[in-house]
Amino acid sequence: MRVEHLLNYCRVYPCLAGMLLLSACATPRGTGDLGIIIERASGSVQVIETSQRTRLARISGLGDLSHASAVYSRDARFAYVFGRDGGLTKIDLLRGRVAKRIVQAGNSIGGAISQDGRLIAVSNYEPGGVKVFAADTLALLADIPAGSGDDQRRSKVVGLVDAPGNRFVYSLYDAGEIWIADMRNPRAPRVQKFADVGRQPYDGTVTPDGHYYIAGLFGEDGLALLDLWQPSLGVRRVLDGYGRGRQPLPVFKMPHMDYWALSNDTAFVPAVGRHEVLMIDQKNWKEAGRIDVAGQAVFVIARPDGRQVWVNFAPPENDKVQVIDTLSRKVIQTLKPGKAVLHMEFTPRGEQVWISVRDENRVDVYDTATFERLASLPADKPSGIFFTARAHRIGQ
């Protein structure tokens, strides 16, 4: 049967179109090469696959998605999208639709899924704190207000990650604290608090083995480090005073610590207020050097094999992406994908990187060996890109 005939039949018998769609959906497929792209201004996400580089679905009605992020269920079928307006949306990648959606706070920033895959934690700015939900139903299980000091003033919560032992770890931006919430009993969390970790922790992450939690500090030069194997040792400062007393440069977009960029025992982190990427020797947590880059780094992410580190920038350098070769510790490539590069995501083994170019309404796919642009997908003001490989990483 020719396609036109089929389409004519569909016009006459609309149910036939539905049946064709259903049978197409019924074809079994895996989710290991799937992902989502956040379309921040239109409140929608695209479901894409990275093998053929195509769009599978577009789902709208997710609210304000500026600064939205996502984590995945352990079966990598569902994405949980955290919206700026407090929305938490569970998306069924295979059916290409919303499975469940709630609005759980006034203003939120991100979240994580627990080690056992049963809990979703969301970090909120307003009201400041963490809420924990059942991953299957999104029913509220625990509410942990981030109040501190004598007056229990609420703090904005940032840098929420999951850690082994069904724990969530996060930082209190206003109070300068790090908290560990032990969720082994989800309705009765046990919270361990660390005060005076440094001024204005802006984001945090864990090492890929879940051993260390690291918070980047905005209010001073340095990072706060917590050994999650031995939390009783307390939080210590690393890379203290890396600015060496020099006046910091203005930061037109806050840096992020999406995932700990590790290569051969050396970690790569954005400096705040310096146009540098800092290197940390993870054996002794001392500075291992620094690399000059084009501007204020926003994301500093390692290719999964650790051989390259890719960096994007705050305005006005946000049209560029630089690639650091981790062996020579030099910038080996400067790409100019276009105005407002917001995020980068590697395919699970790193042969491609997907880059969102907000103002060009495109997501570009680059070959990480040749730096050639392989494809370009239209997207409406794209921001975060999240692939299902995140389902199986500690920390997300």
Added chain:
Amino acid sequence: MRSVKHQAGVILAVLGVLWMIPVFAGIPLARQSELLYLLEQDCGSCHGLTRRGGLGPPLTAQALTGKPAAMLREIILNGRPGTPMPPWKGFLNEQEVDWLIHVLITGKTHAR
């Protein structure tokens, strides 16, 4: 002679009013749309796309009630030490900042 003076007075008064109205008319429409885009996207990355706040405070008309325009101009141009608010004077001139404050407070992109 008197009428000439009178005319001059009228002209001055009219010019004065005209000066008041098109303070922002010096910003070409194309630049205005760039500024609105910057407000939504770049200010929005800390203050929210809908200006209801994020790491930075909300910038809704309600939230800005009672805040003097001169203070807002100073903060936008020169930043706010001790917070992540950077100085935007390299991106915006004073007239553009005043126009953005006008947009924030009135929700309108024109002068009246």
